[in-house]
Amino acid sequence: MARRGAYHHGDLAAAAVDEAVRLIAADPEAGFSLRALAERLGVAHRALYNHFETREALLAAVAARGIDTLAEALAPAADPRSFLAAYVRFALAQPGLYGVMTQRRYDQINGHPPLRAAVDRVIAVALGTLATPGADADTRRREVMRLWMLVHGGIGLHRAGMLRLRPDAEFADELLLIAGIAAAQENTP
Amino acid sequence: MARRGAYHHGDLAAAAVDEAVRLIAADPEAGFSLRALAERLGVAHRALYNHFETREALLAAVAARGIDTLAEALAPAADPRSFLAAYVRFALAQPGLYGVMTQRRYDQINGHPPLRAAVDRVIAVALGTLATPGADADTRRREVMRLWMLVHGGIGLHRAGMLRLRPDAEFADELLLIAGIAAAQENTP
DNA sequence: GCTTAATGTATCCAGTGGATACATAACCGA
DNA sequence: TCGGTTATGTATCCACTGGATACATTAAGC
CATH class of the missing domain: 1.10.10 (Arc Repressor Mutant, subunit A)
Incomplete structure (x- = not known):
């Protein structure tokens, strides 16, 4: 600053x-x-x-900070599975902050350059890990958005208590399974 | 009552x-x-x-009402595409109500039987339209949850202004495209 | 019909975001 | 070195919020 x-x-x-x-x-x-x-x-x-200027402006700054922290947490991920696992871990570990980050109104992000920039930073990280390297830009963007929608939506439904999981299921595992990223368990801590 | x-x-x-x-x-x-x-x-x-009892209890009743209305709006859909299109239409037409319905805490739904019942009603409708008829229960549930997560997550990111869409894209169309439910096809990767 | 429980009103409270008016200290040009 | 301008912080006030307590009213049930 x-x-x-x-x-x-x-x-x-x-x-x-x-x-x-x-x-x-x-x-x-x-x-x-x-x-x-x-x-x-x-x-x-x-x-x-x-x-x-206002309480909302302060929360926007908090959101930007949170989004940057999220970007840092996601950067080390080398494959989609560990990327999404890290995302879920962040959201569950920081439920309040994740709410501040995501439950905002459209204008609060697009009218606030630092916030917009932070979001785009996360998208850039995601593009590097989630998208097919060769594909054209539009396809890559859609691949990223699809996975983001899945994981963000899953977290939202989970937070609201709307998801019906198998009683013994761990949320993160179930989410990855549903997302179609089940696969072999790599080196997730 | x-x-x-x-x-x-x-x-x-x-x-x-x-x-x-x-x-x-x-x-x-x-x-x-x-x-x-x-x-x-x-x-x-x-x-x-x-x-x-409290303001939150009133809002829980409002949420239950909204979820029932949503279920009614989804019931006529005969295929996944029109189901999801109806879902998006509802969320965009009633942004405030959709927020009250979905931005709740876990206990507020599971500790409130009418709300829990309303949610399960929507899930039942979704199972009839989104799931593969022959498949076993667990698979069908996961199919439903996957699409629900996608569409709910997409709406959430859109509301927050986080999605980067092609400038000319209509949100609903883009979402269905990303979800892999474009015009005539339907599958699960 | 009379009691009693359900429903509604009047009033108060602490807490909230925000505004206005004023105090203080840091910085900068002379 | 100084003095004023400006950034920063304080003291108060306001309207509004959700909720609590005390009381009034009316519908139902014996």
């Missing part, structure tokens, strides 16, 4: 995003509140408005 | 769900508020608590 000189609080904007991520992770069920965040930062809640 | 005799307001519980659906459809962006609903019903907001 460029060199914002240290002030009262140092770099409140960055600290706010950090702490918000922690706060959301600590209790994914509880709704996110500006005032709870401000209190944790030891600052008047109104101070946050010097860095974020 | 059943025959609650007419009272001051008649059947407030049913009227509340009706009006809530209308309210949410009227402005899908605006957050849903008990007090706005009560005002529309010409009733003290506290009166709603005689019929719904």
